[in-house]
Amino acid sequence: MKQSFLFTKTRRDAPKDEVSQNAKLLIRAGFIHKEMAGVYSYLPLGFRVLNKIIGIIREEINAIGGQELFLSALQDKAVWEKTGRWDERAVDSWFKTELKGGAETGLAFTHEEPLTALMRDHISSYKDLPKYPYQFQVKFRNELRARSGIIRGREFLMKDLYSFSKNEAEHMPFYEQVKKAYHAIFKRIGIGEKTVLTFASGGSFSKYSHEFQTICAAGEDAIHLCEKCRIAVNDEIITEQTACPQCGNAQFAREKAVEVGNIFTLGTRFSDALGLQYRDETGKEMSVFMGSYGIGPGRTMGVAVELFSDEKGIVWPESIAPFSVHLVSLAGAGKSKAGKDADALYEKLQKAGIETLYDDRDARAGEKFADADLIGIPFRAVISEKTPAGKVEIKKRTSDTVRIVSVNEFLKTFHLP
Amino acid sequence: MKQSFLFTKTRRDAPKDEVSQNAKLLIRAGFIHKEMAGVYSYLPLGFRVLNKIIGIIREEINAIGGQELFLSALQDKAVWEKTGRWDERAVDSWFKTELKGGAETGLAFTHEEPLTALMRDHISSYKDLPKYPYQFQVKFRNELRARSGIIRGREFLMKDLYSFSKNEAEHMPFYEQVKKAYHAIFKRIGIGEKTVLTFASGGSFSKYSHEFQTICAAGEDAIHLCEKCRIAVNDEIITEQTACPQCGNAQFAREKAVEVGNIFTLGTRFSDALGLQYRDETGKEMSVFMGSYGIGPGRTMGVAVELFSDEKGIVWPESIAPFSVHLVSLAGAGKSKAGKDADALYEKLQKAGIETLYDDRDARAGEKFADADLIGIPFRAVISEKTPAGKVEIKKRTSDTVRIVSVNEFLKTFHLP
Numbered sequence: 065m066k067q068s069f070l071f072t073k074t075r076r077d078a079p080k081d082e083v084s085q086n087a088k089l090l091i092r093a094g095f096i097h098k099e100m101a102g103v104y105s106y107l108p109l110g111f112r113v114l115n116k117i118i119g120i121i122r123e124e125i126n127a128i129g130g131q132e133l134f135l136s137a138l139q140d141k142a143v144w145e146k147t148g149r150w151d152e153r154a155v156d157s158w159f160k161t162e163l164k165g166g167a168e169t170g171l172a173f174t175h176e177e178p179l180t181a182l183m184r185d186h187i188s189s190y191k192d193l194p195k196y197p198y199q200f201q202v203k204f205r206n207e208l209r210a211r212s213g214i215i216r217g218r219e220f221l222m223k224d225l226y227s228f229s230k231n232e233a234e235h236m237p238f239y240e241q242v243k244k245a246y247h248a249i250f251k252r253i254g255i256g257e258k259t260v261l262t263f264a265s266g267g268s269f270s271k272y273s274h275e276f277q278t279i280c281a282a283g284e285d286a287i288h289l290c291e292k293c294r295i296a297v298n299d300e301i302i303t304e305q306t307a308c309p310q311c312g313n314a315q316f317a318r319e320k321a322v323e324v325g326n327i328f329t330l331g332t333r334f335s336d337a338l339g340l341q342y343r344d345e346t347g348k349e350m351s352v353f354m355g356s357y358g359i360g361p362g363r364t365m366g367v368a369v370e371l372f373s374d375e376k377g378i379v380w381p382e383s384i385a386p387f388s389v390h391l392v393s394l395a396g397a398g399k400s401k402a403g404k405d406a407d408a409l410y411e412k413l414q415k416a417g418i419e420t421l422y423d424d425r426d427a428r429a430g431e432k433f434a435d436a437d438l439i440g441i442p443f444r445a446v447i448s449e450k451t452p453a454g455k456v457e458i459k460k461r462t463s464d465t466v467r468i469v470s471v472n473e474f475l476k477t478f479h480l481p
Numbered sequence: 482m483k484q485s486f487l488f489t490k491t492r493r494d495a496p497k498d499e500v501s502q503n504a505k506l507l508i509r510a511g512f513i514h515k516e517m518a519g520v521y522s523y524l525p526l527g528f529r530v531l532n533k534i535i536g537i538i539r540e541e542i543n544a545i546g547g548q549e550l551f552l553s554a555l556q557d558k559a560v561w562e563k564t565g566r567w568d569e570r571a572v573d574s575w576f577k578t579e580l581k582g583g584a585e586t587g588l589a590f591t592h593e594e595p596l597t598a599l600m601r602d603h604i605s606s607y608k609d610l611p612k613y614p615y616q617f618q619v620k621f622r623n624e625l626r627a628r629s630g631i632i633r634g635r636e637f638l639m640k641d642l643y644s645f646s647k648n649e650a651e652h653m654p655f656y657e658q659v660k661k662a663y664h665a666i667f668k669r670i671g672i673g674e675k676t677v678l679t680f681a682s683g684g685s686f687s688k689y690s691h692e693f694q695t696i697c698a699a700g701e702d703a704i705h706l707c708e709k710c711r712i713a714v715n716d717e718i719i720t721e722q723t724a725c726p727q728c729g730n731a732q733f734a735r736e737k738a739v740e741v742g743n744i745f746t747l748g749t750r751f752s753d754a755l756g757l758q759y760r761d762e763t764g765k766e767m768s769v770f771m772g773s774y775g776i777g778p779g780r781t782m783g784v785a786v787e788l789f790s791d792e793k794g795i796v797w798p799e800s801i802a803p804f805s806v807h808l809v810s811l812a813g814a815g816k817s818k819a820g821k822d823a824d825a826l827y828e829k830l831q832k833a834g835i836e837t838l839y840d841d842r843d844a845r846a847g848e849k850f851a852d853a854d855l856i857g858i859p860f861r862a863v864i865s866e867k868t869p870a871g872k873v874e875i876k877k878r879t880s881d882t883v884r885i886v887s888v889n890e891f892l893k894t895f896h897l898p
């Protein structure tokens with residue numbers, strides 16, 4: 065994409081009321097726009113990053129048998145009353161509103177209830193199980209405070225996967241598969257090293273649930289890390305958990321962290337309340353055994369910014385960067401030799417399918433370099449009047465070293481002939 | 482996808498309170514689920530169709546210079562007060578709700594206001610124009626009645642494109658380009674022949690706006706078709722429009738229709754109210770000249786079902802069908818010769834990238850054929866114990882003729898060697 069085409073501009077200052085580092089940088093670099101506290105819009109660069117993250121999650125969830133759907137935001141009160149979660153004493157983060165005619169409705173903060181209800185149309189026999197529907201859908205949560213940028217919003221995208229199994233014996237292997245898939249997802253996104261499986265309180269059907277917590281100074285959660293086996297225990301259960309549930313070690317290190325994912329054994333809580341049953345091999349009616357599994361793609365993006373930035377701006381991991389290459393032409397306006405060389409390299413990169421942001425603007429070199437650092441694309445490639453013919457000046461965002469290499473050598477970086 | 486994997490099942494009857502033909506068929510075939518009147522969830526088959534439509538729209542809008550973003554649903558009251566559209570006397574379809582702390586917020590029924598406001602951060606000079614941001618985002622409209630299935634929902638997906646231009650002279654050619662793109666979109670979706678450009682009332686900045694109306698018995702709109710030049714005039718302006726605005730013909734035929742798209746010259750209404758200005762070549766501050774352009778992908782899907790169905794079920798146009806081939810194995814359970822042949826053909830189709838729903842279920846032939854007709858995939862391919870080796874029994878959904886052809890000949894249908 066040519067930068068002259070992109071409508072967003074970078075800016076020196078973030079909005080005055082913005083306190084979080086992730087939102088400050090993302091706003092300044094033109095990735096997001098703040099609508100109100102806790103509500104952000106995704107501009108073209110931010111939308112590209114979000115879609116990279118979604119793409120990685122989708123691949124890994126499809127690989128373990130997920131099938132994608134798209135549930136509604138508006139919710140039928142009657143369905144939620146059956147589990148007791150319509151009541152604001154049970155759930156205090158509802159946004160509720162009214163249909164014309166007066167009936168109350170609410171905006172989904174999660175989707176266990178409507179999905180369990182709809183599965184009654186599709187599950188009746190043990191032959192129909194297991195099934196693993198999931199979606200990427202906006203959730204609404206009426207948070208009292210929203211000061212963590214896109215890490216904790218009042219409106220945010222969530223990948224929510226649900227498992228419907230015959231019983232715990234069928235459920236548990238899938239639960240373990242999701243654990244592995246989540247590790248793979250966070251590794252691919254680039255935050256794997258900082259993300260630890262964290263034991264959290266379970267429900268009536270399991271001793272523990274599990275969170276994926278990314279160790280990060282901006283985190284609102286506290287976790288207790290067992291440095292021996294790299295798992296953690298969350299703050300809620302640490303008092304009753306004197307030793308690491310995995311290795312027995314009693315030494316924990318307290319860390320701030322952000323919960324980027326969680327997996328939970330729901331058991332038959334929702335299927336009992338909503339009447340989701342199946343006939344087993346002997347003809348007996350049984351409640352479906354459920355689990356739920358969430359990841360916040362926007363939150364993950366925010367955490368990546370918190371982890372990977374420096375005083376100049378964002379430093380995107382390659383897998384989720386909005387573009388792979390930031391090609392900067394210092395040729396100025398007009399049809400100079402360097403301008404033509406930069407155009408030609410852009411064409412070459414486009415043809416090869418290397419996602420490139422091409423800074424073709426008529427602006428000063430200093431402004432272009434500052435923008436490139438702020439936006440944080442992994443490779444910067446510069447062509448100026450001084451660049452020798454057939455060469456390009458490349459620099460990684462993570463390094464200060466500029467290397468002059470041949471265009472062909474540069475293309476080999478991306479495994480191109 | 483194997484049908485045994487797909488979690489949805491077909492059903493004989495639609496919900497009793499469902500009156501629209503599109504929702505009845507889509508629910509019975511397992512494409513959508515009714516949450517409440519005017520609120521539908523998209524199940525895996527329906528989500529596939531929706532994404533096909535989105536893909537076509539995205540390609541055509543990108544081709545005319547659109548750049549995709551994703552705005553928030555929750556809206557800042559202050560922004561809407563500036564245009565007078567927060568007031569429910571001006572807009573009676575708001576869903577409003579409250580933030581913790583008491584501030585009012587609403588759910589976007591469109592996005593002119595927030596987008597105009599955010600563009601102030603990115604447009605300051607004539608050099609920044611024109612720009613064409615767009616999105617696919619859920620809109621919320623508190624309709625009093627919602628009886629048209631996914632054709633008119635209280636919550637629905639919309640593709641909304643906005644143009645920001647220097648002036649009317651720059652705006653008009655783009656407006657004409659969108660017209661062409663819309664014709665191309667509806668043609669590719671398969672509803673082009675029934676979709677006519679319809680003159681509608683304009684605003685302060687143009688005599689007309691334009692709707693794209695699909696002639697369809699289920700339509701809630703009335704249009705007046707000039708059969709000479711295949712354009713129409715909508716019901717609002719027909720009394721003042723005695724002759725066809727395009728060819729002068731005074732003969733109109735009244736038709737029921739569904740508005741699947743619209744294009745509108747907004748002029749400076751929103752930029753004036755919200756202070757979106759640019760400096761022109763002489764340094765003078767000017768208001769940005771705007772347009773807005775909508776298409777409802779879900780509505781378009783509903784219209785396609787209304788147009789293309791018969792007593793047996795849906796008859797999807799090839800471009801938006803959830804799958805290209807419905808491969809039906811009549812081999813029964815176990816590893817019969819026919820079962821192995823069907824498995825092998827499925828593998829071949831998968832490898833070739835032909836999207837195939839493979840009915841591998843242990844069910845009666847009659848049930849499988851009825852499901853195939855209801856779901857409406859363009860090609861049905863059957864392999865039974867009676868099918869000669871290396872052959873397959875194919876039938877188009879639009880025809881009653883079954884042909885026995887070699888597998889290789891069948892693959893040629895999809896331009897495969």
